[in-house]
Amino acid sequence: MKGYFAIVNPAAGGGRCGRIAAKTLDYLRTQGIEIEAVQTRGAGEATVLAREAYAGGYRNFLAGGGDGTSYEVINGLFPLAGGQPKPALGFLPLGTGNSFLRDFTSNGLNHALEAIVTGRSRPCDVLRLTHRDGMLYYINLLSVGFTAEAGELTNRRFKRFGEAGYLLAILLCWMRLHFPVFPLRLDGANELDQRPCTYLTFSNSQYTGGQLMIAPSADTADGLIEMTRVGPIGRWDFARTFPKIFTGAHMTHPLVSRTATRRVDFELSALIDVMIDGEVLRCQPVSIDVLPLALDVIV
Numbered sequence: 001m002k003g004y005f006a007i008v009n010p011a012a013g014g015g016r017c018g019r020i021a022a023k024t025l026d027y028l029r030t031q032g033i034e035i036e037a038v039q040t041r042g043a044g045e046a047t048v049l050a051r052e053a054y055a056g057g058y059r060n061f062l063a064g065g066g067d068g069t070s071y072e073v074i075n076g077l078f079p080l081a082g083g084q085p086k087p088a089l090g091f092l093p094l095g096t097g098n099s100f101l102r103d104f105t106s107n108g109l110n111h112a113l114e115a116i117v118t119g120r121s122r123p124c125d126v127l128r129l130t131h132r133d134g135m136l137y138y139i140n141l142l143s144v145g146f147t148a149e150a151g152e153l154t155n156r157r158f159k160r161f162g163e164a165g166y167l168l169a170i171l172l173c174w175m176r177l178h179f180p181v182f183p184l185r186l187d188g189a190n191e192l193d194q195r196p197c198t199y200l201t202f203s204n205s206q207y208t209g210g211q212l213m214i215a216p217s218a219d220t221a222d223g224l225i226e227m228t229r230v231g232p233i234g235r236w237d238f239a240r241t242f243p244k245i246f247t248g249a250h251m252t253h254p255l256v257s258r259t260a261t262r263r264v265d266f267e268l269s270a271l272i273d274v275m276i277d278g279e280v281l282r283c284q285p286v287s288i289d290v291l292p293l294a295l296d297v298i299v
Helices: 012-030 045-055 067-077 108-118 146-161 163-175 235-246
Strands: 004-008 035-039 060-065 088-093 122-131 134-138 141-145 184-186 199-203 225-230 256-261 263-266 272-276 279-283 285-298
Touching (some): 004 067, 012 035, 012 108, 035 060, 045 060, 067 088, 067 134, 088 108, 141 146, 146 199, 146 272, 225 263, 225 285
Parallel strands (some): 004 035, 004 060
Antiparallel strands (some): 141 272, 184 263, 199 225, 225 256, 263 285
């Protein structure tokens, strides 16, 4: 078994990761942690680096950056990973969102470093999106509708402002609020759900966007997809309800509901915006399912 393979995105967190990562890795080395570190130079490179390192025998990985870096690393490990020992992923939370860690701590970097030094880990589900042109894997959240539209606008216009940029995008999307339909079936049900909604999320963990507790009942190791549905809520009602998402209290609204499921099958006829672990893409989703406890997370 080799040591850790660290993949660092120096641009994450508005460049903060590039300024701090080397010192952070040096600290871990003084604690006896063997680390080979590489920096990414562009989008998608972390996936290639993780895939090559896994094929070369590495099973312990560190993602230096935000949720987007972890997402790319996960997609380098899967679908190659599947046997024993499972891959393990630790975090250097030096990016903008770092949402996944919020399920376990509000003291991101210090908590993450302690977990790496002490070898503290726990099993974690990995969720798999099958779309018309391939597969993607994630450990945090996939969303469609309002949240994906806000994520797309954030990445296109406001990424440099961090969490404030996401909130600004939410405000602009609120001004043109609409209620799309995403036909789907849960766990192979006969009935096709075609209810209009504001947004749908399919979560593995509780948080998104840094501090938004969008799925308070989600459990990263229960073998289930936590689906949150927000129905066709009015603009001003939405404005009153949205601030409650920081504590999970939005779930008390009569138009907000949750369902735990093992599989989601879509019947979509066109490409849509999909936000997956903070990254936004256009694709045609076919299904979401769970790889139970396929990953160890060092938290």
